[in-house]
Amino acid sequence: MNQGTPKKPDYEREMRRAGIRITRPRRVILDILAGCEDHPDAMEIFQRASAIDKSISLSTVYRTMKLLEGMGAIHRHAFEGGPARFEQASGEHHDHLIDLDTGDVIEFHSRRIEELQDEIARELGYEIVHHRLELYGRRKKRRG
Amino acid sequence: MNQGTPKKPDYEREMRRAGIRITRPRRVILDILAGCEDHPDAMEIFQRASAIDKSISLSTVYRTMKLLEGMGAIHRHAFEGGPARFEQASGEHHDHLIDLDTGDVIEFHSRRIEELQDEIARELGYEIVHHRLELYGRRKKRRG
DNA sequence: AGTCTTATTGCAAACGATTTGCAATTGCAT
């Protein structure tokens, strides 16, 4: 359902061009995000960053996430209950299926659903700026 | 897109049956929710309740919302940014279009989208417990 | 490399939304 090469855009270049300084904390966080298969929250990113550089603070993680979000480098997801979780914005757009038992996040995409969303919004006189589609479910138990 | 008689189920009866006490604060909050066209947050409910009974506390509003949510009497929505907003669970299921400029919430429903969701989950080996579909948009400016 | 300017940092304190401990109150079965 979801595929796509996990492109690795050069955010350092982009930041430099925008006059944003490349600091050690930012480099570390950027690296963590780039090599991320999952959807970590701020605390998890903070811990992974701490493992690399003890001095990085949680505030800086939050500030950096906000910065990157503003740049469009990452997406912020507010799944039910928990803290915000982040993912690199490189791949194509997708929605999420959250495993209620494990917290795992599975990505999927349906062009058809998006078309229907647009259609609905249009009929209501709206233009969609963005949307959020999250499925919360449990793994189907397979016989055996 | 959305219609349907706003049924007014007798939650007092249901609560009594479940051994849950009908207290004054609960009755007030229940009434507020029943006569609600919008999607108020806890503070708004608290204020409307205070107007009827000064002594009702915000904690009780929160506790009652949790109770009612557990009973399935209301739905809790965590739209972007703001606090949780609530609505009576009486009507049929629907999703939400949030007006980014006004915060207004428009309800809609698409059977087709739900079917597609089920299909996607099934293909991924999951059973959907519930889902969240929110469209964030702006009113289309009409020529004129 | 040395110096300057200013963005960025870490820390601790503030924040908003929500939850909780506890003693006082109240619903409701008796």
Place this chain on the structure above:
DNA sequence: ATGCAATTGCAAATCGTTTGCAATAAGACT
């Protein structure tokens, strides 16, 4: 009426996140 557990209000605690501020460090310019 009586009694006891459920519920309340209050204040304090909690969680995730943001912010003020003085110290630090990035990058531009010698």
